[in-house]
Amino acid sequence: MPRWEPDAVGRLQAAALDLFAEQGFERTTIEEISRRAGLSKRSFFNHFGDKREVLFGPVSEMQRETVTREIAACPGTLPPLEAVVRGLQAAADAVFEARRDAAARRRDIVEANPELRERELRKQAALTDAIAAALRARGVDPDTALLSAHAGMVVHRTAMRRWTRSTDGRSLRDHLSDALNALRATAAQTAGQGDADEAS
């Protein structure tokens, strides 16, 4: 039985983010992360399968569960993309809002490392599939479910990007609303509104 270690996951993640930022992801060992967190290597492996997982593990699990639970709980006639954004907003409040600094540092580390970017893409693809499945469970047809899930991920990526870069203190929830509006505006623009479309 592992000893009870208050917030071992949070301490290990904070130590890992510090070390990755200081000396790079590749050069940091699990030994160093555990020592910096004041924990044993055994504690690390109680919570994470490998070094990469410290950047992905519990948070992406919690996100997926919260998003899909909220989608299932939305009123039945709510349009699919709105249901997806409500799910993402529930996860924003429950999982991300208190971790803005960590999210920003994590983003820089992931973007700098091709191997980590790849795992990020895979996690996003898995989340997209889970969202589409949650929509199908609401009776949304498969094509619309997949389209809405992908559109929701565009909103998610846009909002995360702005939230981790901005200093105005707006919540991720609000950035998700803004990003949905931005997607709507971008999608609605047609050539007819321009004055230089050669077909007009």
Add this chain to the structure above:
Amino acid sequence: MPRWEPDAVGRLQAAALDLFAEQGFERTTIEEISRRAGLSKRSFFNHFGDKREVLFGPVSEMQRETVTREIAACPGTLPPLEAVVRGLQAAADAVFEARRDAAARRRDIVEANPELRERELRKQAALTDAIAAALRARGVDPDTALLSAHAGMVVHRTAMRRWTRSTDGRSLRDHLSDALNALRATAAQTAGQGDADEAS
């Protein structure tokens, strides 16, 4: 100097698709692909760096070049997402339309293999970045460029999926128009249009 080998790339790709479908991606060797195509192993390596690349190589290069060239050539005031879809339509005509059967078989093979799905995600991310760069070169601000590029990729994935699955003979160009309209309809739906939104 390699001998001149008419459509060596096409022959190698067709042979690879046959063999991957018959016996699986993992169990097929480059030797077998070359032999089936009536070419040497050396010919294979004249065109592809490894076995996976036979599913990705020249086609994704041609697609990227065609899409970004077309975006650059669009009228300056065309809205960003419309420019992206025009780019994708140009690539649909030039690269994909004549290869529908190969595209459908390729999709099945990629979806069945995690390693190939991963490379597919990476290629799509690279195409997204190239599209965003082409939009920025038109003077589109970086946030809108990235959002429009991602939205365009949603249109692309939706259209490819329907085109490779449908038997109605509609062109990929038309499926891209349909998918853009579907994205517009999905994005435009708001809770106010439903009759069971608890906030109304």
